[in-house]
Amino acid sequence: MSASVAAQNEASLPTAHDVPLGPLAGMDVPLWKAATGAVLHLSADCRAFRVPPQRAGVSLRVPDRDSMADVPEPGGCQSCPNPFPDYYTEARHLVSRMEDLGKLAARLEAGHDLDAYCGVLTFGMRGPGGRDPKDAHRLLRKPLAALAAARDRVAERHAHNYRGGEATEELLLIGTASLLHSDFHRRRPGKFRLPWQETWEEICEEALEAQELENPSSDQLRYDYRYGFDRWCEKWLTALMDLSHAEQHDRPSPVAARWARAHDVLEHAIKRDLQDEPWAVRLADRLHHTGRGLVAGIAAPMADRVVVAYDGREVIDLPWAAQELLWVQYPGGVRETSRSQHHLTALPRLFTLLDGLSRRSLDVIADTDWHDSPTVYQEAIDNVPKAAFSPDAHCWWNTNAAGRLPHLLATARADAASARRQAQSAQAPWR
Numbered sequence: 146m147s148a149s150v151a152a153q154n155e156a157s158l159p160t161a162h163d164v165p166l167g168p169l170a171g172m173d174v175p176l177w178k179a180a181t182g183a184v185l186h187l188s189a190d191c192r193a194f195r196v197p198p199q200r201a202g203v204s205l206r207v208p209d210r211d212s213m214a215d216v217p218e219p220g221g222c223q224s225c226p227n228p229f230p231d232y233y234t235e236a237r238h239l240v241s242r243m244e245d246l247g248k249l250a251a252r253l254e255a256g257h258d259l260d261a262y263c264g265v266l267t268f269g270m271r272g273p274g275g276r277d278p279k280d281a282h283r284l285l286r287k288p289l290a291a292l293a294a295a296r297d298r299v300a301e302r303h304a305h306n307y308r309g310g311e312a313t314e315e316l317l318l319i320g321t322a323s324l325l326h327s328d329f330h331r332r333r334p335g336k337f338r339l340p341w342q343e344t345w346e347e348i349c350e351e352a353l354e355a356q357e358l359e360n361p362s363s364d365q366l367r368y369d370y371r372y373g374f375d376r377w378c379e380k381w382l383t384a385l386m387d388l389s390h391a392e393q394h395d396r397p398s399p400v401a402a403r404w405a406r407a408h409d410v411l412e413h414a415i416k417r418d419l420q421d422e423p424w425a426v427r428l429a430d431r432l433h434h435t436g437r438g439l440v441a442g443i444a445a446p447m448a449d450r451v452v453v454a455y456d457g458r459e460v461i462d463l464p465w466a467a468q469e470l471l472w473v474q475y476p477g478g479v480r481e482t483s484r485s486q487h488h489l490t491a492l493p494r495l496f497t498l499l500d501g502l503s504r505r506s507l508d509v510i511a512d513t514d515w516h517d518s519p520t521v522y523q524e525a526i527d528n529v530p531k532a533a534f535s536p537d538a539h540c541w542w543n544t545n546a547a548g549r550l551p552h553l554l555a556t557a558r559a560d561a562a563s564a565r566r567q568a569q570s571a572q573a574p575w576r
């Protein structure tokens with residue numbers, strides 16, 4: 146991209162220049178200092194003063210016009226009460242959110258960055274103290290709306306890179322690692338952990354035997370290998386799940402970079418636990434490749450899609466920002482309620498296994514590979530009676546009213562099919 150296009154994109158994001166001064170305009174805050182000190186304070190009531198202070202000859206002046214970009218930073222003493230009205234706090238918060246979005250946008254312009262994209266998807270529009278943007282000062286509503294629009298533009302501008310292709314592969318990888326990770330943390334090892342643990346232990350055992358020939362009676366080494374599985378696995382899985390940017394260097398793809406990072410993390414952990422010897426590197430290589438085969442072996446057969454309903458009030462065992470990416474990659478129907486977003490869509494079966502111990506959060510509604518359009522899912526979820534989404538209803542698809550969901554889905558499909566046929570016959574009436 147040319148520099149001028151980048152500059153244009155930057156320019157379209159709102160900044161402090163778009164935030165009015167409001168009640169701060171023309172404010173003149175007298176500064177205070179201790180009789181013998183040089184530090185300027187914003188208030189005579191600052192608790193840093195032990196004896197009554199005196200007026201410093203200067204004051205902090207906010208210009209009459211212009212924007213928040215022109216408000217001087219009070220700076221200096223950390224104990225001073227803020228001399229500005231609440232508007233200042235609210236406006237500063239808005240400005241810092243604008244800067245946050247600017248940073249995310251710059252990272253996305255710089256190259257593939259799943260974490261930055263998820264950051265934009267989950268970019269909150271809350272005010273200071275988690276306040277609802279609806280309660281914002283009336284002068285801040287316009288820049289706030291500009292920020293929300295800018296967030297949507299940034300998300301849309303980069304969507305093509307994160308809706309499919311490498312990003313879909315990344316999300317499948319993150320999902321598989323999350324599945325193994327939660328399996329790993331259960332008190333009783335789950336079905337995915339067992340074969341893995343056995344294989345890794347075998348590899349460690351072989352390495353240990355080879356080592357003992359050269360260096361007999363190394364009890365500490367035996368201990369380190371035996372307990373290495375837990376420590377090393379956890380680090381390896383966490384590196385795979387990590388949304389943050391994996392340095393691509395000369396790697397051909399973000400997925401390859403993610404694998405390389407997991408390998409580096411594992412190697413680092415092994416080298417630290419065992420002595421930093423050449424065979425530690427060989428061990429890391431073997432464990433990494435075995436783990437990689439296992440993850441690929443789990444992901445592949447579970448990539449077939451099933452129709453699921455998701456109750457937005459629950460969480461699944463996926464890094465939470467990645468959940469937003471899940472809905473971007475597998476858009477379906479969304480029903481907004483005052484408390485949350487409920488989804489009906491088709492996505493890889495893998496993600497339906499990512500639930501906590503006690504509950505299922507992604508419920509399989511229809512076990513089918515029929516890929517419906519988001520329109521069909523939207524129509525079906527729109528036709529679910531409102532009562533199913535009431536705050537006290539447990540899992541909307543389980544209530545009696547929503548129990549008709551497969552029926553609603555079938556109706557929506559039939560409607561869509563007949564609309565398609567009508568459109569075709571309108572195009573080609575002789576058929």
Ligand SMILES: [Zn+2]
Nearest residue numbers: 186191222225
């Ligand atoms: Zn002070």
